[in-house]
Amino acid sequence: MEAVRFRVHRFRPEDGHRGSFREYQVPKKKGMTVLDGLIYIKENLDPTLSVRYSCRMAICGSCGMRVNGMEVLACNTQIVELEKKVITVEPMKNYPLIKDIVVDMSEFFVKQKNLKTWLIRKDVVEQENPTRQYAQTEEELEKILQFTYCIQCGLCYSACPVVSNLPQFLGPQALMKLYRYLADNRDEGEDRLAAVDKFEGVWRCHFAGSCSTVCPKGVDPALAIQLLRRAALK
Amino acid sequence: MSQRVRWSTALQNLKTMLIPGKYGLERWSYTLQRVSGVVVSLYFIAHVLETGSFVGGVTVWAIPDYDFAERAYREAVSFLKNPIFDAGLAVIGLLVVFHTINGVRLVLAHFGLVLGSPRRREILETPASFSNRQRALFWLSISLAIFAMLYTLDALMGVFRP
Incomplete structure (x- = not known):
């Protein structure tokens, strides 16, 4: 199965700096969204990753983040449509950071x-x-x-x-x-x-x-x- | 907030202002308007200082000796008469015209005059604020700015003359 590389922003408040990126290989499936990829990472590769999400259908507005430099809802963004081998996931700007890609709104x-x-x-x-x-x-x-x-x-x-x-x-x-x-x-x-x-x-x-x-x-x-x-x- | 985080935030804010990213034409307009405004303001200060020095720097407030003033003027003119300053003036011409025309476009947009009306809208439909009228004005400002730069280059350096 083809894999896609996720570059995910990681941050712990106790570290006292702006954080760094960690990379994960995620198997790509048809219809997979960026949120699916992040959930895969959390369930299979790194349980310490924090992600905020709820409805998974672009209704609740919980999973806002920056993917490859643009603000998107992760649940509403298909990996295939990004047409990139590397997917960079960052927290939204202009908000205080709580952890990883979760911000204080x-x-x-x-x-x-x-x-x-x-x-x-x-x-x-x-x-x-x-x-x-x-x-x-x-x-x-x-x-x-x-x-x-x-x-x-x-x-x-x-x-x-x-x-x-x-x-x-x-x-x-x-x-x-x-x-x-x-x-x-x-x-x-x-x-x-x-x-x-x-x-x-x-x-x-x-x-x-x-x-x-x-x-x-x-x-x-x-x-x-x-x-x-x-x-x-x- | 530590000093390092503060600097990092300031750098991030500067990047936000200077790099339009993938946000589209209106964001490019925002960045170009700010950059052209800052550069033209700095040029204006430098220009006032430079023309002030024609008559002897701070003695501009007194009436200088005629011979001294004439000599200072000629020295300044000969110093500025070189291709680097001429090219710089062409860039200033570009920025001034862009900033002016785009400024008019922004004033019109700020009062909702060149935007569409609120309406029922599908998700992939172009927003009413990205109307053809205001985008045409943006491209007009770019076109006239390029024309002004070419005109200045020709007037100062004769680049289009045989």
Whole structure:
């Protein structure tokens, strides 16, 4: 059986440096994903390898990592499609490293939470106990639909060169998520726009577009941020 | 954070800024815009210092003796009149024109003017932010920048003259 060489980033926090790469030979099978390869390594070659994963079907967003220099979901990346004899697996950038290829995404979620990225209605009683349906037209749905597909995998945050150079930047995912709710005709939480109308908010985006390039669900955060910027000017 | 890790992170951040990788055209635009901005700014400082020295360095703030100023000016001109500086100016011409036109493209994109609209989208479909209009403006900035460089080369060194 043909084998593929995995170069996997290894890191132990107690070692106090950024880590190193270790190589493994993994037998290649038809339909095998990068995540399958990592699980093979963990089960057969090196049980000390740490990998975060859950659904294995590109829904949960747990297995985000950099494979051959690009942010991908490992479960959604076929080894055959990479067309390489060596597969380099690294942790996502712009996150503190916990171990091997597992990163700490706390700040990523905190930034999103601080922007109150959920549906806000002035009538809280009605929101909790709705007395009628809040239907949307097709046009109203089109404005927000693609942004609702975000699975919070954090790949866009890793690919963003602005986050890399300014960690305080809110990042593509949080800004996109805020736009999703501000553009929703059912939402009434307008005061949230002030939270992103600042240097670390919408004004710091340089439109490098890497967030939209790497999104595994076809979301376009770069577009959402520019539209949010336009909304902030009004 | 140890000193070694701090340096390593700084190096990593610089690499992120300077190496567009496989992220696509908009990332190349980001990198080129930053590099051209920094180089043109450094050139501007050097240019002000150089022209200031025509009239005797710090004595620029006083009115120098005419003969002294003329001599200093001629020395500076003869020092700068060589193929290396001429080629450097051609590169500056390229960077200035690219930075200007691409800057206009970025301003338009930042206000959503040359981007598509949010719509229902399939995963492999091109994002609306990567619209043909804004990409055409990027290629226009590259084309005009190359034209400016060739024009400068011809004007200063006569490379296209028989």
